[in-house]
Amino acid sequence: MDSPAATVTSDFAIQTDKLSLWYGSFQALFDVDLQIKQGIITSLIGPSGCGKSTFLRSINRINERLGYVRTTGRIEVLGHDIYAPDVELVQVRKQVGMVFQRPNPLPISIRDNVLFGYGIHNKGPKPSKEDQDRVVEDALKTVLLWDQVKDRLRHKGTSLSLEEQQKLCIARLLPVKPTVLLMDEPCSALDPKGTEAVEELIWQLRGEYTIVIVTHNMAQARRASEECIFMLLGEVIEHEPTEDMFVTPKQQQTADYIEGRYG
Amino acid sequence: MRNGGDKPGGPKAGPGANWDRLGASWFIDKGVQVLVFVGGTSAIIFVVGIFVFITREGWPFIRDTLDFAEFFGSPRWNPTSDHNPTYGALALIVGTASVTGLAMLIAIPFSLGAAIYIAEFAQGRTREVLKVLVEMLAAIPSVVWGFIGLTVMNPLIIDMFNVPVGLTVLNSGLILGLMAAPIMTTIAEDALKAVPDGYREAAEAMGATKLQVVFKVVLPAAKNGLVAAVLLGVGRGFGETMAVLMASGHSVNLPTSVFDSVRALTATIAAELGETAHGSDHYRVLFTLGIFLFIVTFIINLLADIFVRGVRKKG
Structure with a gap:
């Protein structure tokens, strides 16, 4: 909670300093130093197993679910060290929302899905039904899902199409007003039409949220992100504005990957 | 298996030779x-x-x-009276129901708690050891449980509550609850394990605590399987004979408290069938009790099955 740092570094939503991570004895990240700007979309690319998902998952500390993960170094979100001993995990996860590769709405109603995080983080008295209705409507409108589902809010979230499920998974993060949205290959389970729709939505969310998106799909990184990070074998190779990286990569490894020589 | 092995003669002979032979x-x-x-x-x-x-x-x-x-x-x-036999089974039905009811009051919280602990909280070795122990508990023969009821619980209840008899609803309900709990635990744990991990991960990523994950996500998702576990426990309680026979006091009685002795349907059949004349009314009324038991347990198992199927359909 070093507030001076917070003012100095306010341009950056996420900063890491010598972040290393081990799964048991396997080291997945090596001294990752990154500064991710606030309010833009940053994509993480790299071949399978390069550590991009691992990096993403350590930003909301969901990696810790696996008991055998060890992390060293620092991750700051908006100037706060999220691995500091006095930090409340619940607050980290409130600030940093996560969207997974496979849409994973909870097996409860669409409405309850949207209200799940809201209910968890609400410390005051239970919000009135009108408040809840408003929250649900706002969130679903933001993800462009309201018109499709407004007549079946009581239906199960799992009954929606995959595209709608993924939108619902984004919508349920919004009521708690996170600053960072992490997306782990959010479109890889969707068909091209769904991919387009979700990409469009992500593009609209930028500015209000800092979005970090892991993708396998270089075309997606190119069209749907403003900055791009290329990782290889647990290390950051290059971090550039997306246009620059795809037009004039500075590192040979980046160029090789972008041109499809491996990966 | 002479699949062309002895006929290296070429592609024609090889496959053709075995076509008509099985x-x-x-x-x-x-x-x-x-x-x-x-x-x-x-x-x-x-x-x-x-x-x-x-x-x-x-x-x-x-x-x-x-x-x-x-x-x-x-x-x-x-049923053994010479001039005026009576066949009122109410006391037996109430006896079975009260023992089973008390057993479920004990077994449901215990087994659900154990299942939640094993499936959601215990890690590594603790979990493995607990699972094995629970399964071993389920394998204890019912006569051993009855023996414990008769020789351990009986004097204990007499002492603790200062009552004349310890072979009561309380005794047999406790014994039956302990007997049913391991099976219910195992089934309930399976139901919890069947909840996809993605649900837990999603909830945790949103900031839910472990307890919130269990109560708001896992238990609702596993609801049907848990109901099935309870129903199978009830079925087990209804059908259990030996332990109840030994621990309940086996006296025909409408119980007014847990300190009354009762007699169960199953125990009645077990105790009396050997002494009846084949084809007599007494013999046949015991079979009537059997039909009743069969129908009740059949319905309970059917319900449990319907609940489990409900889970599968959604999954």
């Missing part, structure tokens, strides 16, 4: 299929066979002598 593997395949089919369908044959048998033995009594109002409404069970 190899040993074909017969083994068919044989095993038939064996497995017989094994699988024998369950149906046995269930139907048992039902036909007990119905045939009980039916003449149901048709000629049975007074439904007496059977279900009178607590007077006196």
